[in-house]
Structure formats: structure tokens, C-alpha cells
Amino acid sequence: MTHRENAVMLRYDGKSIAGASIFFAVLPVADLAKLPGLGLNLSEQDIDGETAFFRETPQGVSLYLEADTHSDRLLGLREMARAGQVHLLDCLGDLRIMGAPDNLDAPQQAAYEENGFPEVDARTGIMLLRELSAEAEKARGCDEDPSISSGF
Numbered sequence: 358m359t360h361r362e363n364a365v366m367l368r369y370d371g372k373s374i375a376g377a378s379i380f381f382a383v384l385p386v387a388d389l390a391k392l393p394g395l396g397l398n399l400s401e402q403d404i405d406g407e408t409a410f411f412r413e414t415p416q417g418v419s420l421y422l423e424a425d426t427h428s429d430r431l432l433g434l435r436e437m438a439r440a441g442q443v444h445l446l447d448c449l450g451d452l453r454i455m456g457a458p459d460n461l462d463a464p465q466q467a468a469y470e471e472n473g474f475p476e477v478d479a480r481t482g483i484m485l486l487r488e489l490s491a492e493a494e495k496a497r498g499c500d501e502d503p504s505i506s507s508g509f
Contacts, residue, residue, distance in 0.1 A: 365392065370469055
């Protein structure tokens, strides 16, 4: 947790539908805003309400990504972490509660449902992500040494 201000927290949630386990990666929007460049490259069209959606959580607005459907985005996030572009705080304890590594099994009801986390519409979630990303980019620019530029 020493790198929390520069890190992306990755939590997990899940639920069972018709006997099939569905798992979600849960990412606070404030943390996603720390990602360099286009980050996860999300648009409003990607937020379908089933495999990708926003909820108001105790950590603020969070993005839920169904792990199988959005595996490419989640692998991209892990690659950014491996490359040192971002710190990733992976809360594997969430998966252990669901039986990992041997018998991963989602509960009948997801934690966001059980706790009544309100939905946040896609437009609001994406706007918040863009605003926070712009603020983070501006802050990164202020941290740069002004004597170093392409003109010198």
C-alpha cells in the first residue's frame, strides 16, 4: 500500500447465473485515471450494462468488467504493470474467498448486489473517467522539469 497514490487497485466480484460462475474485475475510476495514454481505451459504447458497468462503491465510482469478455483489456492492464507504467495492487484475497486457486466458484449473488451499490450510468462514468484522467495528465505535466523539452 506504500505506492497507493500511484497505483491501480484491482478487486474482484462474482456471481452465479444458472450454475455458471461469472467473475468481474473491479477498478475504481479514480485509479483508472492514473493510467498512461488511453488506458483501457474505454468508450460509452463499451459499457453495455452486463459485461461492463459502473457502480458507486465505498471506493467511489468503480468500473466492473466481466473477466472473460474483457480479458484483452485486463491483460493490457497487467502488461502496463509488467512494463512499470503503473503499479497494480491485485487483491487476490477476493478470489481466495471464492475458492481460488483450486475451486473458483462465484457466490449466488455478487457483492455489489448484496450491498446495494447503486448503478452509475455509462455516460456519467465515462465523463468522470475523462475528467479525472485530464486532471492526472495535467498533474503529471506539472511534475516534469520545465528545462527539459524538445526545444533544448
